[in-house]
Amino acid sequence: MMKPRIVILSPPLAGIPEGVASGFERAGCAVAGFSYGLVRGNRLKGLFPGFAEWERAWKFHRTLLGPVRAAVEGGGCDLLLVLKGARLHPRAERFLAALPCPLALWTFDSLGRVPGQEALARYAAHAFYMDGGDIHGDRATWLPLGYDERIHHPTPEPKEFDLLFVGRLGTQYRRRRAFLDALNRSPIPGRRRVGFVGSTGSRAGDAHLDLHPGMRHVAPHLAPGGFASCIAKSSVCVNIHQDDGGRPVNPTFFAIPGSGACQVAEDAPHLARWLEPGKQFISASLDTFIPTLESLLDQPGRIAATAEAGRREARERHTYALRARQIMTTLGIVPAPA
Structure with a gap:
């Protein structure tokens, strides 16, 4: 045949x-x-x-x-x-x-x-x-x-970030920017290893991000392999979806757990159709975002359990x-x- x-x-x-x-x-x-x-x-x-x-x-x-x-x-x-x-x-x-x-x-x-x-x-x-x-x-x-499991998979290398925030910023990502700004104003970057992979879409905009001194701007963009490696070297990874559309789901939503990181995403009911909140990823509203992160980062066991449950689900279904x-x-x- x-x-x-x-x-x-x-x-x-x-x-x-x-x-x-x-x-x-x-x-x-x-x-x-x-x-x-x-x-x-x-x-x-x-x-x-x-x-x-x-x-x-x-x-x-x-x-x-x-x-x-x-x-x-x-x-x-x-x-x-x-x-x-x-x-x-x-x-x-x-x-x-x-x-x-x-x-x-x-x-x-x-x-x-x-x-x-x-x-x-x-x-x-x-x-x-x-x-x-x-x-x-x-x-x-x-x-x-x-997601492509050939490049998105856990790594035996040590974790480089306690927390990684990923994604483009711009007119269709104002909510994502609001979450990033909340993280930037919080005490977390001064206490944890925090990174950001993303861009406003312009050099001038990136130059005025005014990130916390403790937040490392890894790169505006990374090639797929580099992006996958960066996620795999993070314990917790934040992925906030676009503002426009009805019930959008980006591929990063599956790549993060596939890479072995614990994902934090916005509290959107439609995401539960694809991964189980509280078990396979952590959901948070803008108001609860920082308290959720502070609590989560103090619970390495919960981070590991959520990452593993998400990894299994991503591997088996996505x-x-x-x-x-x-x-x-x-x-x-x-x-x-x-």
Whole structure:
């Protein structure tokens, strides 16, 4: 029996396409991956938000109607999986309407942030959404991105941070910034080894973060391997989700426990659908954030137990290989026997 052949089209974001491709390979598929290029922000795009969406669509169509079309029409394609996507040009719509294999959409962002993703759902055999608030119709499933256990795993190396705060800051992350500011004003950075991996999106903004002298700004950005290593070397890792969207779940939510750290996230009911609060991660509101951290950091046994419970759950339910199998099962694609 031949391996199912999966063609994946995605933007080149932080190791996610590689993780997804590896997941399908480990699920018994042959994978051909294509990237349609990253859309970078600047002041002009800030003034004209529609320009970024136009640029994304242009790069997307250039790749879809070029190398992806050749790969799909070359024969033997069992699934075209599009990660994120963009608004569709009429030529792309005609191509997708006559596609010789099933199409699946898997969103990276909430539709409110990148509405162009939804254009592909019309042609998809099934759509998988990272934001549970975007679900509509019968051919849709809430399925956040998973994590790549090849790089996100516990390390035997000593812990470098008692507490690590991770994530971008900016207009869609004001709540995250509020949590960081609360930590920055607290006595914790003066008493514990505290680190921050993240950026405001600009050098000027990063220069004015005014972090506590005891809080180490590790880096604005890290490559996937470096990010994974940093999390694995932390005892507790704080992950606050985006402001926009309905019920978003970011892939860091699974990568943190997968890396062996105890995760602290905001108190959002929808997160309990994926990990159990109080057992597999610790939840806190902005008002309870600092008391929660102070109590948690004084309980190494609780940190270890939460980290281990989260690690087991992430490993058993949320790797990219398991996500790939769920997508294949939904679409009726049978993997080749091992």
